[in-house]
Amino acid sequence: MSRAGNVVESVRARLADSDYSDRSLIVGTMLAIYVLYLLVGFSLGFDVNGQVNALQRITFLTAVFAMAGLALNLHWGYTGLFNVGIAGFMAVGVYAMGMATAPQNPETTTAVPGLGLPIPVGILIGILAAALAGLIVALPALRLRADYLAIVTLGLSEIVRLSFSSNTLGEFTIAGTTMGTGGNSGINLVGDPSKIVRQFYETGFGIGPLSDLSGAILDSFASVGIEQIVVINLSYTVVVVGILGFVYVLVQRLGNSPFGRSLKAIKEDEETTQSLGKNTQLLKAKSFVIGCGLLGLAAILWQGSRGLTTPDTYMIELTVFIWVVVIIGGAGSNTGTVLGAALFVSILDEGPRFFRDIVNATFDIPRAPTSIVEAVGSIGEGDLMPLLAYVFGELAALQFVLLGVVLILIIKRRPEGLMGHRKEPASTLDISRPATERGDGAPGPPAGSSDPEAGTGEKEDATDE
């Protein structure tokens, strides 16, 4: 074998190895979370349906958070674009999908008419609309300083939310076609993507072999006692996880392409990148638009599958959730983002509620007192239960407090997150030394992270795009 062939072989082995380690990390984390939740489920006395439902919920939320996180990672982790308007772009995607798929002549008088397009077209329109919103912001705003971009995107998301909740956009007519956002009461999502899965099980799309297949799947699940609705949710989750895999590979490949390396160079030093002949504005705009499209996709798969969406969903809280996912995982690392999503969903989002359910099932918790003073007052009588009941009653608020504390602690103690700033080769082919000589015990070259140390190599690489 030629020498070049050797190098290629070793690099391929290493790349495969690093992919393997990243994948096993994600799978291992998810399995650990599953085991934990199964144990909790057993202690709560869940039946099979309950167990499967809990795991499906965790998986689904992890997948959609990870997808949105990957989009933000493209913005912030790769390109250094400080996007705080995530909720706004998500709203644009979901609402565009909803308006495109709503029937032209709704059955009820309260429902807002739409364009009556089929679901797949509606989803595509939603993604394009979110990308277009990104483009509109990107053209002027990417010239700005990072903190100004933050304020612009934050302002934009509020503009979107408030406009969508207005009566003016609630129902309007353009060129003889009436459509609208439904104002404050929101919009019925006829284009709910999970409907495709439901149709598969209910009618098999009217195709014989498909309906046989769906019937067989339902029967086999029914034989272990799992209901049809759980199977439908589970199947939809599987589809979403599949799409997440696609998005992961897309972002990963983008990051390793010459385009992605230029983005990382922009994050490290925009002026230098510019002086090397890169059109940094165009690169940033492309990154921003792609990320916004992915945000639209994630939002459609997630909020779009709820059947109804209201403007209140798209408050700053939603944006902060996605930021927490990326910051936990570590900006610049796609694997980290997926892990961050898994940890965020299982520990910060669903965890406290599960914990409450365990305690509620184990102890006899009284009715929550009406105020904290009452709850504290009963401590004086030696009874801690009312305080616990009050805390459980206000658990949602405390979860946000916890989120704030976690955010601050990460930035103080570990600003790089779980997997941010890992070393990685600038080139897809490691030309510095053969893999066998790597005696430093460093982990393989995981892809998709940015590292100042590797910056010089990246910039050199970025020039020969």
Added chain:
Amino acid sequence: MPPNGSYLPQGNPQYVVRNYYLELIFLGILLLLLVDLLNSVRTGALPLTRLLTFVWDGIIIGLALGLAGVGLSMTYSILGFANVSHGDAMTAGAFLGWSSVFLLVGYGDEAFGQLLLLGVGGDLFASDLGISLFKRPWAVLFGIVATGALTAGLSLLIDRLVFKPLRDVGSLMVLVASVGVAFILRYLVVFFYKPTQRSVAVAPERAAIGLFDGVPVIAASREELVAGESILEFPVGVGRKTQSYLQVTSHEVLLIVTTILLMVGLHLLLQRTKLGKSMRAMADNEELARARGIPTERVINWTWIIGGSCTGIAGFLVVLERGTMSFQFGWLLLLLIFAAVILGGIGSIYGAIVGGIVIGLTTTLSLVWLPEATLARPVAFVIMILVLLVRPQGLFRGRVVG
């Protein structure tokens, strides 16, 4: 500004057009709107009463935004990060301040826990305490001072716990940390006070200023003005008979007077004292300021104290004027405060005030053209974004702290 044409003398019209064309377009649109406004008043499409009310409300909200913006502007220029928790510090301060007012007024008459939590989970209502400027002037004055002090203390505490250890961290990461602080403050308020809206003050004393048979009069209410039952009649009569009037409340007047007094005080503080000079020095170059012997940490503490108390007082007065508050009111004001600060120029106190009034007037006067009130805030945000794109240094060129 693009450098093309910079060789021309600055006063040259060609220079102005080349370098400020976006500002000129903006000014042109503004002029067109003004002409349209005056025209619709002349034709009667826009009743004078409505216009006067818009302007009055705009000035009130604008002054409050400006006062709250002072703190945001100061921390932005001196510590170098956009503090997202500013609005929620205002909320938390206002809740704490109103609790202390409730305790002062109702101690002994009502249950302690009810007073502390502003009536959460009980049957204590604002009408039981009857707090308004004329009925309980000392309680209101105490509330202003207490809310200012509590918010300043809260700001210092947050700085000690969160922002001080992050002095050397990049400004964007501190911004993210301030989002964390915002969440903690906002949802601790929810945890203790519940998410429902709390009513804290009773309807304030009103007066209607207007013309009756051409005579300018002040009456106790709009109805009395229309009926001719005036409190005060001016000796001169002008113009024809009109129903135009402006209704003002004692709380609105208190807000305007307090804000103006505080701003004059701030002006003196920053212009006449060594502290003001130190702040300007720090905003320009912190390293150099420290090298010149300026105790930077002490100046930062004073920044939080001044900014926090102004913000707290602004929040208290806004709540007094509205009569109610919810855990989101500070957050909902925050972007408007940002808009005011950015419009005026980050770091400039006068900029914050002028920016506040412009943004305040925008949110009310835009209703002349807008189909509904929901769209008023988006218009203010659009202006903020346009200013950031066209003139990021703001109206006052970001002259730091005075």
